[in-house]
Amino acid sequence: MTDWLEKHVPKLVLAPSLIAIFVFVYGFIGWTAYVSFTKSRLLPKYDLVGPIQYEKLANSPRWEVALTNLAIFGILFILFAMVIGLILAILLDQKIRTEGPLRTIYLYPMALSFIVTGTAWKWILNPGLGIESVFRDMGFENFTFDWLVNPDLAIYTVVIAGVWQSSGFVMALFLAGLRSVDGEIIRAAMVDGISTPRIYMSIIIPSMAPIFLSSFIVLSHLAIKSFDLVIALTGGGPGYATDLPATFMYAMAFSRGDIGQAASSATVMMMIVTAIIVPYLYSELRPRHD
Amino acid sequence: MTDLSLNDAQMDERASRNRLMKRVALRLGLYVLLILFALYYLMPLFVMVVTSLKSLDEIRTGSLLSLPREIDFSSWGKAWSSACTGIQCEGLRPYFWNSVMLSIPAVAISTLLGAINGYVLAQWRFKGSNILFALMLFGCFIPFQVVLLPMAITLGALKIAGTIPGLMLVHIVYGIGFTTLFFRNFYVTIPVELVKAAKVDGAGFFRIFFSIFLPVSPPIIVVTVIWQFTQIWNDFLFGVSFSQAGTQPITVALNNIVNATTGVKEYNVDMAAAIIAALPTLLVYVVAGKYFIRGLTAGSVKG
Amino acid sequence: MSNALKKEMTSPSAEQHILSVENLDKSFGSVKILKDINVAIEPGDFLVLVGPSGCGKSTLLNCIAGLEKATGGDIRIGGRSMNGVSPKDRDIAMVFQSYALYPTMTVGKNITFGMKVRGVPEAEQQRKLNEVATLLQIEHLLDRKPSQLSGGQRQRVAMGRALVRDPQLFLFDEPLSNLDAKLRVEMRTEIKRLHQTLGASIVYVTHDQIEAMTLATKIVVMKDGIIQQVGTPNEIYNQPANMFVADFMGSPSMNLIPAQVEKVGGTAKISITRPDMDDIVLDFDREIKGLTDTRKSVILGLRPENITDSANQHITKGQVADCRVDVVEPAGSDTFVVTNLGGKQVTARLNADAQITAGETANFAFDLSKASVFEPESGARIA
Numbered sequence: 001m002t003d004w005l006e007k008h009v010p011k012l013v014l015a016p017s018l019i020a021i022f023v024f025v026y027g028f029i030g031w032t033a034y035v036s037f038t039k040s041r042l043l044p045k046y047d048l049v050g051p052i053q054y055e056k057l058a059n060s061p062r063w064e065v066a067l068t069n070l071a072i073f074g075i076l077f078i079l080f081a082m083v084i085g086l087i088l089a090i091l092l093d094q095k096i097r098t099e100g101p102l103r104t105i106y107l108y109p110m111a112l113s114f115i116v117t118g119t120a121w122k123w124i125l126n127p128g129l130g131i132e133s134v135f136r137d138m139g140f141e142n143f144t145f146d147w148l149v150n151p152d153l154a155i156y157t158v159v160i161a162g163v164w165q166s167s168g169f170v171m172a173l174f175l176a177g178l179r180s181v182d183g184e185i186i187r188a189a190m191v192d193g194i195s196t197p198r199i200y201m202s203i204i205i206p207s208m209a210p211i212f213l214s215s216f217i218v219l220s221h222l223a224i225k226s227f228d229l230v231i232a233l234t235g236g237g238p239g240y241a242t243d244l245p246a247t248f249m250y251a252m253a254f255s256r257g258d259i260g261q262a263a264s265s266a267t268v269m270m271m272i273v274t275a276i277i278v279p280y281l282y283s284e285l286r287p288r289h290d
Numbered sequence: 291m292t293d294l295s296l297n298d299a300q301m302d303e304r305a306s307r308n309r310l311m312k313r314v315a316l317r318l319g320l321y322v323l324l325i326l327f328a329l330y331y332l333m334p335l336f337v338m339v340v341t342s343l344k345s346l347d348e349i350r351t352g353s354l355l356s357l358p359r360e361i362d363f364s365s366w367g368k369a370w371s372s373a374c375t376g377i378q379c380e381g382l383r384p385y386f387w388n389s390v391m392l393s394i395p396a397v398a399i400s401t402l403l404g405a406i407n408g409y410v411l412a413q414w415r416f417k418g419s420n421i422l423f424a425l426m427l428f429g430c431f432i433p434f435q436v437v438l439l440p441m442a443i444t445l446g447a448l449k450i451a452g453t454i455p456g457l458m459l460v461h462i463v464y465g466i467g468f469t470t471l472f473f474r475n476f477y478v479t480i481p482v483e484l485v486k487a488a489k490v491d492g493a494g495f496f497r498i499f500f501s502i503f504l505p506v507s508p509p510i511i512v513v514t515v516i517w518q519f520t521q522i523w524n525d526f527l528f529g530v531s532f533s534q535a536g537t538q539p540i541t542v543a544l545n546n547i548v549n550a551t552t553g554v555k556e557y558n559v560d561m562a563a564a565i566i567a568a569l570p571t572l573l574v575y576v577v578a579g580k581y582f583i584r585g586l587t588a589g590s591v592k593g
Numbered sequence: 594m595s596n597a598l599k600k601e602m603t604s605p606s607a608e609q610h611i612l613s614v615e616n617l618d619k620s621f622g623s624v625k626i627l628k629d630i631n632v633a634i635e636p637g638d639f640l641v642l643v644g645p646s647g648c649g650k651s652t653l654l655n656c657i658a659g660l661e662k663a664t665g666g667d668i669r670i671g672g673r674s675m676n677g678v679s680p681k682d683r684d685i686a687m688v689f690q691s692y693a694l695y696p697t698m699t700v701g702k703n704i705t706f707g708m709k710v711r712g713v714p715e716a717e718q719q720r721k722l723n724e725v726a727t728l729l730q731i732e733h734l735l736d737r738k739p740s741q742l743s744g745g746q747r748q749r750v751a752m753g754r755a756l757v758r759d760p761q762l763f764l765f766d767e768p769l770s771n772l773d774a775k776l777r778v779e780m781r782t783e784i785k786r787l788h789q790t791l792g793a794s795i796v797y798v799t800h801d802q803i804e805a806m807t808l809a810t811k812i813v814v815m816k817d818g819i820i821q822q823v824g825t826p827n828e829i830y831n832q833p834a835n836m837f838v839a840d841f842m843g844s845p846s847m848n849l850i851p852a853q854v855e856k857v858g859g860t861a862k863i864s865i866t867r868p869d870m871d872d873i874v875l876d877f878d879r880e881i882k883g884l885t886d887t888r889k890s891v892i893l894g895l896r897p898e899n900i901t902d903s904a905n906q907h908i909t910k911g912q913v914a915d916c917r918v919d920v921v922e923p924a925g926s927d928t929f930v931v932t933n934l935g936g937k938q939v940t941a942r943l944n945a946d947a948q949i950t951a952g953e954t955a956n957f958a959f960d961l962s963k964a965s966v967f968e969p970e971s972g973a974r975i976a
Contacts, residue, residue, distance in 0.1 A: 009495045013308050013406055013495075014406075014411070016403075017426070018422060020463050021429050021463075024437065024444075024463045025295060025428075025432060025464075026425075028437040030438040031440040035425075043583055091327075094434050102324055102328055104576075104579055105332060108331070108576075110586065112571065112572070113524035113566070114524070114543070115524075115544055115545050116541075116564045119544065119564040120337065120564060121337050123557055123560065132357055134353055164334065168331065172586060172587060176587055194580075221431060227435075227526070228527065230524075231545065245435075253439055259439060266435040266436040267436065269433040269435055270436040271437060273432060278428070281424055281427060285530075287428070483689040483766075486680075486689065487689055487693035487754070490680045490681065493710050501698075502695050506696050506697055
């Protein structure tokens with residue numbers, strides 16, 4: 001008995017967490033996926049009726065807006081955060097004497113809640129007293145910057161705030177990557193008389209492919225989960241102009257009382273994330289030969 | 291024309307001076323660029339702080355970026371103790387304490403579980419343990435929308451819906467993946483021979499954990515605690531989904547203050563409230579930035 | 594019935610063995626790491642397991658320690674079967690390659706940790722600690738943390754941790770491979786001295802054949818989970834069981850020269866090709882297994898020291914031949930010369946002051962009294 005116990009202690013210790021994960025992650029995903037095939041409205045129903053919720057979703061203009069917004073937001077957010085992050089990392093990598101303080105400044109937004117970020121940018125971008133009035137005071141009388149309340153442009157304000165918050169993080173990743181490039185290769189290139197920009201373009205940046213991948217994964221994951229930022233910045237509005245799948249799902253679940261739509265939209269989100277994360281995790285955790 | 295009369299030494303000198311000038315200009319440009327970026331990142335914080343110190347009158351008449359004519363702390367007091375989050379007007383104070391009471395136990399429990407899980411997954415592997423780790427890790431990445439509905443039902447069934455312990459449970463469960471990842475990646479860097487030596491010395495599973503692994507863990511404990519604290523403090527989705535009037539965390543209360551529709555819009559109070567909500571995590575970042583960054587990067591890159 | 598009889602016959606001898614490994618198998622899934630391993634040592638033996646990395650030597654050691662479970666067979670320590678016995682109850686102590694010192698404990702705590710776990714009284718712990726510290730000359734280090742020690746000091750502490758245990762059997766897993774070359778030689782001597790003064794029984798794993806030769810009373814050469822040869826250092830060096838052992842043990846390694854052999858009038862004649870000259874023909878006066886009158890391809894194994902310049906007086910029954918010198922490598926105490934024989938590079942070991950120039954032809958003496966002959970296909974020794 002004690003032998004058995006001794007042998008299985010590691011598994012027993014792991015068991016509670018594993019059970020929790022199996023129930024609260026996989027069990028719940030299963031539940032949501034199951035319910036997305038029922039007629040559930042205000043209360044969950046458990047009779048499978050086929051993909052009617054998905055058909056309804058496909059015909060919903062609001063969902064279409066949410067998906068379009070996700071595409072716009074996702075692409076611009078990832079692109080700008082990566083470009084700015086990479087530029088900052090390269091600039092900081094030039095033996096800058098004040099690197100420490102600068103890095104601290106670039107990265108602090110990451111410590112903030114998206115609600116705080118959203119609140120701050122909502123104030124800065126408000127058309128009455130924000131940036132718009134700053135420029136008007138400077139003499140640009142006709143300057144207008146009303147993206148926040150313009151249904152066609154409001155989603156871009158989410159991009160602005162999102163990039164502001166996350167680009168420093170990308171910088172930190174890239175900077176770590178730049179620092180881990182083998183110094184000998186760089187010295188060899190310098191001895192060969194290759195210029196600094198050239199060294200970055202042809203040697204350093206290509207060697208950071210894994211970091212591009214990691215940043216892409218993290219940023220796309222942030223984009224899909226984006227919820228708080230939209231709520232705090234635009235509340236999904238004007239109307240539902242800045243809805244993302246995450247806010248759509250929340251609205252269906254908690255304000256519209258449409259469990260079927262909430263479950264099916266959540267399942268779609270889950271599938272998008274899975275398509276991105278699973279190959280990544282697989283490549284990261286694949287057993288390597290020792 | 292005059293160039294022709296210059297001798298070699300002079301030409302060399304001129305060339306090197308040109309090179310020097312070019313280098314200085316380049317460095318200067320570099321620093322200007324870096325400082326512009328710094329201003330871009332600091333601007334919102336600056337705006338928040340100055341706005342919170344202005345009176346409403348000055349906000350309406352003055353500029354967004356100007357310093358306050360006279361410093362007025364009253365909006366801070368209001369944000370802390372009397373701003374309205376809806377029908378209640380008690381400021382952020384009760385919600386601040388809600389967040390404190392929520393995050394401390396949740397951070398402690400999820401860190402502890404992560405430590406012991408990481409220890410097993412790094413040093414006591416068994417058949418299938420890598421797959422179990424991958425499954426746990428995947429749990430970190432799911433969009434939490436997919437668990438909101440069943441979680442709401444489960445919390446209801448457990449009779450902890452809308453309570454702080456209920457919210458705590460949610461944070462612990464969905465924090466385990468990351469905490470396990472942190473500890474596991476830390477413990478795999480410790481040679482397996484250490485466990486072997488201790489086994490030969492006669493120590494068992496728990497003794498090895500408590501006398502050998504835990505004492506080397508402070509760096510990763512700090513990283514994990516900071517990460518979990520930031521995550522839980524800044525969370526909004528779980529807070530807004532699983533709390534009710536008296537038990538809301540600070541992020542939800544902040545959002546309610548900002549979006550309160552009654553009365554005059556008090557931007558200075560909004561900004562003061564936002565800063566108060568951000569203060570604990572900002573403080574952690576300033577004090578232990580190194581560990582904060584390590585957590586961020588560890589969460590995305592395999593150690 | 595026959596099984597019981599077998600047991601009866603083997604057990605008395607097993608009792609004299611401090612360690613016996615019987616028909617040990619170990620596999621990970623479908624991969625066989627160890628195949629039918631049989632080794633035994635007597636008290637006071639210094640057994641070295643040697644082989645290239647991945648040959649299974651560390652796995653074998655871990656099985657002996659109980660840190661890995663064998664798939665089949667038995668391990669006995671002090672005559673007692675270790676089946677299902679946990680490492681702490683095997684009466685062993687182990688020294689690891691990375692030293693595996695507990696990083697947060699002082700040197701003293703590291704050494705006494707095992708005794709503390711086993712509940713040895715405090716006074717006894719201190720007495721043993723002092724005894725071992727004196728023996729290893731680490732008294733002044735007892736309050737330091739492992740991170741404050743040099744590599745050699747860590748190595749001593751790791752040995753101290755094993756010595757306080759006073760076990761039946763010591764296990765060493767490549768203990769010197771993390772040290773620099775000079776320290777490695779010093780610690781090697783130290784370990785040898787400890788073995789001699791304590792008379793301890795030791796199983797020692799290394800991939801370094803020089804360590805194996807200098808330390809062992811008995812060597813096991815392994816490859817791909819199979820024992821290639823068991824013997825004293827002398828046997829292993831002079832009568833390697835196959836081409837693998839011949840090539841692996843000794844530095845520079847043994848020359849393995851393709852050759853032809855035939856019986857001419859009762860004695861074996863070995864002929865070796867050389868570029869631009871006739872074949873060298875050497876007499877071989879020992880029996881070659883399976884040799885008939887027909888010409889046969891073999892591999893002649895000749896250590897560098899058995900090929901030397903003909904002026905060398907150590908060679909008594911040398912047979913001489915001219916060879917072209919390709920490369921000359923002075924090494925201080927000796928000069929190594931590379932020539933081409935049988936289509937392969939062959940190294941000869943000459944006196945340091947040998948007058949010889951690359952590109953010229955020189956007269957070499959071949960001492961075949963210590964040569965080995967191998968079957969080319971199987972690699973097995975046939976003489």
